[in-house]
Amino acid sequence: MTMDPRLQAWLDGDIELEALPETLRDEAAAWSELLTEARSDGVSGAPLGATSRVMDAIRADASRGPVARLRTGLGWLLRPRPMRVSPIAAAAAIALVAWSVTQLALSQPGVGSVDDRVYVQFVISAPDARTVALAGDFNEWDPSIQLADPDGDGLWSGRVALEPGVHEYMFVIDGSEWRPDPNAISYTDDGFGQRNSVLAVTPVNET
C-alpha cells in the first residue's frame, strides 16, 4: 500500500496540517502519535544502514548518462507538485503576466484598432480624369481604393476607414499620374522626388 503523497508531504514538513483534506487528518494524527511515541521510546537518528543507502543513490545518480539526466529534467517540468507561493509573489507574477500580455496586444499591428478606426472623406477636383484612386501607407501604396464621381462634376470622393495616427497618401489619376492632395494639411518629401500628402487621424474619443 502506498502512502497518499499529501500525507507524505505533511510528514516531510512541506505542507501544514491545515492543508490536508479532512479525510487525511485522522491518519495524520495517527502518524503524529506514532512518531511522538517513537521519540519518547528513545528512537532517534537515521535507521541502520540509511547513510550508506543514501550515499549509494547519490553515486548512482552522478554516474548516470546525459539521456537519463535529460529525462530527469523533463520529469521536473512534467511532474505535478505542490507549490507554496506567498501572496505578494503571486500578485507580482500575475502582474507580470498581465503586463506582458498587454504589451503583446499593443505590439500587434491592427490588433484592438478595428473599433478605433475613423472614417475619412477624401475629395479631389480632377475634371479631366477618367479614374481617380487613392494609395497610401494604409494600403501598402496600392492604388486600389477607387474614388467616385457619380454626378460627373469633376469632384472625386471616397470614404476610407483609417486607424488613428499619421498617414501619408497620394491620389493616382488615370492609373499613372501620382498627385498630392492640394488640400492636405501637410506634405512630406517621399524620397523619390515627389511629395506625399500627410493626414493625422485623431481617435473619435479625442476629437
Next chain:
Amino acid sequence: MNWFGWRAIVFGAALVAGASTPAYAQDDRPTIDAEQLRGRLSPETIDRLTRIAARAQQNGVPPQLIRRKVTEGVSKGVRGARLERAIESYARRLVAARNLLGSGARAEVLDAAAQATEHGVPPNRIRDFAAANRDPRRAVLGLRVIGELRDAGVPTAPAVRAVQSALDRGLTGERLLGLSAAVRRRVRQGESPTDALRAIAGAGRAGVRNAPTRDQSRAAPNSDRPRNQPRAQPRPRPRSGSGRDRG
C-alpha cells in the same frame, strides 16, 4: 516562496516575455518580397535592395518599414539606381534612429525620427522628445511637426518647446500638423520663422485651441471647396457614391 516556486515563476515569465517580443520580431514575411518585385525590377536591383533591407534588419530596423518604402517606390514607377539610392538613404536614417532610440522604439516612431533627422533635428533632441512622449502617437506626430518646423526655418529649441507645449495642452491631429503650414504662411507675409511660431503659440496659450492653421483656412462648412479631414461616423457607410461630404 520555496525554491521550486521561484523556478516555476521564472520559467513562466520567460515564456510570456518570449511571446511578447516586439511585433517586427514576429514578422516572418521576407524583408523584400522578391517574387512580387520580379518583372517590375531587374534581378540586380532586387538583389541590391534585398541586401540593403537585410543589413537594416540586422541592425534592428523593423522589416515592414523598408518593405513599405520599396512598395511605395515601385508603385510610383521608380526604378533602378534611383530606387536603390532612396531605399539606401532611408535605411541608413532608420538604423541611425534605431541606434538613437533603442530596441524598444516602435516602427512608426523610428520612421518619424528618421524624418526628423532628415530635416536637421539634432539626435539628442529627438531622443529627449521621444523619451518625454512615451505614447507612440504623440511621439510620431510631435517629431513630424518638429521636423517640419525646422524645415520652415524655426530653430530646434523653440520648435520642440512649442510642439511639447501644444501636445501638453491637448492639441492633436491636424491642428498640430498644421502648425508648420501656419508658420510658412506668416513667413511668406514677412515675419521671421521664430516670430511666426511665437505668435501662433501665443494664440494657442491664450486659449485659442484652433491655432490659425491651414485647417481653419479651409472652406467654410457647406461650401463646395474640397476638403479632406477625419470624420467620425457612427457606423460604416458605403464608401463610394453616396459617401460625398463637402461640409
